[in-house]
Structure formats: C-alpha cells, structure tokens
Amino acid sequence: MSIGRTKLNAHIIRTKHYKRKMHLVVDMKIENINDIDMKKWKKYKEEDIRTDSLWIIGKRDNSGVHSPDYWGNFIPQIPRQAMLRFTKKNEWVLDPFLGSGTTLIECRQLGRNGVGVEIVPGIAENAKKLIEKEKNRYGVRTEVVVGDSVSEKIWKEVDNINKKFQLIIMHPPYWDIIKFSRKKNDLSNAKTLEDFLSRFSMVVKNTYPLLENERFLVLVIGDKYEKSEWIPLGFYCMENVLKTGYKLKSVVVKNMTENRGKRSRHSLWRYRALKGNFYVFRHEYVIFFEKTDDR
Template identity: 35%
Template sequence: MEETTIWSFPERGKWATHSGKYRGNWSPYIPRNLILRYSKKNDWILDQFLGSGTTLIEAKLLGRNAIGVDINSEAVNLSNTNLKFTCQEKSKIFTKQGNATELSFIKNESMDLICTHPPYADIIRYSRNIKEDLSRLKYHDFLKELEKVAKEAYRILKKQAICTYMIGDVREKGYVLPLGMKSMQKFIDAGFKLKEIIIKEQHNCRSSDYWEKRERKFLMLAHEYIFVLEKLNR
C-alpha cells in the first residue's frame, strides 16, 4: 500500500493474467492500491474504460464484484479472455460493450467505487471507426464528452463513495495542454469533492525512444495524475 501522494512502479506487475501488451494499460499496482484503500470485500466496482481488464482482474483477486464497460468489442473480448482464471475469491464479474457517457443499465447510487483509466484524448486511438470512441476525439471535444462521463459517474455512485481515475497531460506543437487538471474540473463541476491528487511517475514511455535521436525544445512528460474524488451528500 502506498502511503504518500507520489507513486512509482518501475516494474509494472505481471501476476495473474496481467501483461503490458495492450498499449496504454495501467500497472496493476495502481488499481490494487485504490481498490484496497477505497473499497471492501463484496463491494461493487465500475471501470467504464475497461481496456484489457486490469481493474477487473484486481477486483476478482481481491474479492470485489465489478462491472467493466468499453465501447470497443475487441477490448471486451480481450478482457473476457484475461479474466479466465481461478482464484479463492468468489466475485461477480461482468463485462459489457457500452458507452461511458451513457450507463443507463446501471442504477442510480448502486456502485461503491469507480476505478478507471480513460484515454488521454487522441494520444492513443483504440479503434478505427467507432464514432463514440473518446480516444478518437481531439482535446476540446474529448473534454466536452468527459463532462457526460463525470455526470454518469456521479449518478451511479453511492453517497460518500469514491471515484478514482488516472490521466496525463498532452502536448500539441511543443506546448502543454493540461488535460489532467481540466479533466479533474469536469468531475468537480459534476458535484465531486477532490480528496487526493496523486502524482504517478511514468516509466518506459514509448515516445522517449522517438525523441531520443531528435532535437526537442521541451521537457519529456514523465508524470500522470491519479485523482481521488468523493461524492458528497447534496
């Protein structure tokens, strides 16, 4: 368990069915820390950007129930494959193809924790032709859609429950676009109260190799944010 607001995991973690093959997926140490700190056994956890299933794998290992949603059916299929392992815990784990901006199949105030890792606008595109895929959207359009994600997150969480997500800043023509802080504000505007800002050190960034032999006049982005937000009674 991490005890400060600076997290660093040089070894990403390879237990169970975890691997780094799915581009952009987060280290399992991150959802493990968040799940252990902000939930208890048999709680219901939501990951509305399922990817390769890292969060749900940890939920299963830690005895939590979970729902994973992704707009891309290929991601859902991959997650289902990665979730095919046995463990001592008896969790209820569900995956579904769906849109993070519209989760009508989940009841109001029914989830105990959100633990998710959205795309960083269009830095990594996870599909070629899925119109609703947020990873295909430019910076400003992405933030507009994230407003809907934040409102849905607030709706489905129980009172005093926690929403956690990791995101990083991006560059455009050498200048920083503060995607992290801008995204955080969308969740605050939706009604959440900011509980923690965790700085996560980034390791093994593929763009580092690209820029190694090229001239650049800016610092390499080597941090990401993990935001912890609480749904307070209104």
C-alpha cells in the same frame, strides 16, 4: 506569575491538546470504507498501502493473468491501491473505460465485484477472456459490458447488473495520444479538446448516481504535448469532475515508465526537449474525489 495563573495556563494548554486530539479523531472517519486494520496500521508498508502523494512504482505487477500487452493499459498497482484504500471485500467497483480489463482482473485477485464498460467489441471480448482466466478464489462477479459510456443507454444495462457501486475507477484515453478505434464515440476520436472534455464530463455525470455517497472516484490521466504547447488534460478533467459536485481528496503524481515507442526514441525526445524548451513527460496523475451529497 501567581500559582492560580500558572494553573489556569496549564488548563488552557491541556484543553488545547485535548481539542487537537479530538480534531484528529474526528478527521479520521469512523465508518470503515476498507479492510485496513487500524489497530495494526504501523505494520502496513508504504508500497503495500500508499499514503504519500508521490508514487514511484518500479516494476509493473505481472501476477496472475496481468499482462503489459495492451498498449495504453495502466499498471495493476493503480487499481489495487485504490481498491485497498477505498473498498472492502465483496463491494462493487465500476470501470467505464475497461480496455484490457486490468481493473476486473484486480477485482478477482482482491475479492471485489466489478463491472467494466468498453466501447470496442473486440477489445471487450479479449478482456472478458483474459479476466475469466484469472482465478476467482473469492467467488466474486466480474462483468464486461460492451457499449459507449457517454450514452445514457448503457447505464440501464449496468444498473441491471448492480445498482450501487462503492468505487469508480476511470482511465479514459488521454484524448488522441493513442487511437483506440475508429469508432466515432471513442473519446480518442474527439476532434477538439472541448469535444473530448464534454464527452468525458458526460461519463462523470452518467456514473455519478451509481456511486454510493461518501465513496470515491479515481481518475487516472496524463497530459499531452502538441504544436509546441503543453495541454494539461489532467487539470482540465479534474476541473470537470469538480463541476459535477465531487470533493477533491488527493492529487497523486505517479512516475510513468517509457512506453515501447518512446524508449527506442529516448535521445530523440531529449533532443526535442532541449531544442523546444519543454520537459519530457515522466508522470501522470491519479486523482481521488469523494462523493458528498451534502454539497
């Protein structure tokens, strides 16, 4: 090979390397949507700021007023991770299925403003009391709205509190696995899978305009097993969110610790699984979507 050709090859290799580097730089968004200091990124440990798609979380965080007492609440580490990666201090978080208020408690701990909607007045009232007991060292606003997230009406009320949100966290009922109330419009009272999905889609559509562009929706959901069939609620809900126009960014699989009921019936479930040729649920999904108006 002539010297000229060697030089040319070296130039091509350098150009390819440069392009690859540039690609990496372009892939890392320029605008900050969090307070992570990228100059010190190596200092963050995986359990502090997660980047893997498998979350094995040991103990439930019980800091501040967080409590495991509400049957069906998620562990505080889920909204915490979402807020740390996808919001900055003083930004706004929306939770259309507030339950016991985990998201808003976490908002107070991390210095984010938050609005939560809950259909059952008693649950909302308890959540409000609990959230107010959490220290508010950053002086943020945390508002609980009683109402049905499926109906358009409630969103005017939310709009009066705040117009644009930087993160939406949704933790809907896993259809009818836990009945949260007798209310007709409670998603856990949907008569059929189609009905459940159509109500869930309405919530996604109603909240879409409230999310700022290039920001994230996080969906926390598990599947269901009924009449000897696995019903992949997670995948169905994910498909519905995508139909609204969101871009899929990540599907995280998180370990699910046994709830009180299942723990005491562990061997019964194992027996059923062996007999029925299925696997006992040990995971749920945390699915991340980005709103991109250019789609």
